[in-house]
Amino acid sequence: MKKRINELIRLLSETFEGEPWYGQSVMRKLENVPYKIGYKTCVPDSHSVAEILGHLIAWKNYVARKLNKDENCQIVIDSNQDWPSIEIKSRDEWENLKRELVAAQSEIYNFLDKIENDNFLDEKVKGKNYTYEYLLRGVIHHDIYHLGQIGLIESQLKRKEQESGVFKA
Template sequence: MKKMTNEIIRAMSETFEGQPWYGDSVMRKLENVPYVIGYKTCIPESHSVAQIVGHLIAWKKFAAKKMSGCKDCHLEKDSEEDWPNIDVHSREEWEELKRELVAAQSSIYEILNEQEDDSFLQKKVDGKDYDFGALLKGLIQHDIYHLGQIGLIESQLKKKEIDSGIFRT
């Protein structure tokens, strides 16, 4: 039986592309961020929305690799792989980045759907001190955390650019 696995898939889906109780999902929020602010930051030391999306992709890919049995897969926190330097200068680049995020999320769904039962969730992630259930719940929390950052960046930049016509009022 896959009761817990199906619940994790449902929660991931709701957070990523659904209608969570707290507001917009990740993809709904990103669909409302114009590409022209995707590479901008509020302050020079902060990450852009595009960099946050790259960071989400990196962790989703890491999780999918670990779930697929990769023993040599690592993602060092605060490394260039963890926080890729991504600049988006066209609508096409922005759309491609979002497609890459969707593909990374979809690979996790595919792996979870292949599981025969919930026992997979209790298996320890190779090289880590947590199991796959904790990893997957952590990905949900990670999405929500960075969704808040994206919303904050969007609202700050929106205030700066409302007169430029980028945002409709």
């Protein structure tokens, strides 16, 4: 039986592309972010929405590799691997970045679909001192945390860019 795995899949999906109780999911929020502000920041030396997406992709890929028991997979916090420098110059680049995010999320779903029972969730992640359930709950929390940042950046830039026509009223 995989009751806990199915619940984690539901939570992952709700947060990423569904309708969570707290507002918009990651993908719904990104539908409202025009590509022309994807590389902009509110505060100098802060991350852009595009960089946050690169960060989410990096960690989703990390989770997928850990689920596949890749003991050697590591991310150095605050490195270029953790926070890739991304600049969006066109709508196509923006759409490609979002597709890359969806693909990374899909890798997690694909893995979990193949698991036959919840016992896997209680196993320790290879090379770590936490379980696969903890890892999966962490990626959900990570999405929610950065969803808040994306919303803040969007609202701040919306005020700044309203007159430029980037945001349609």
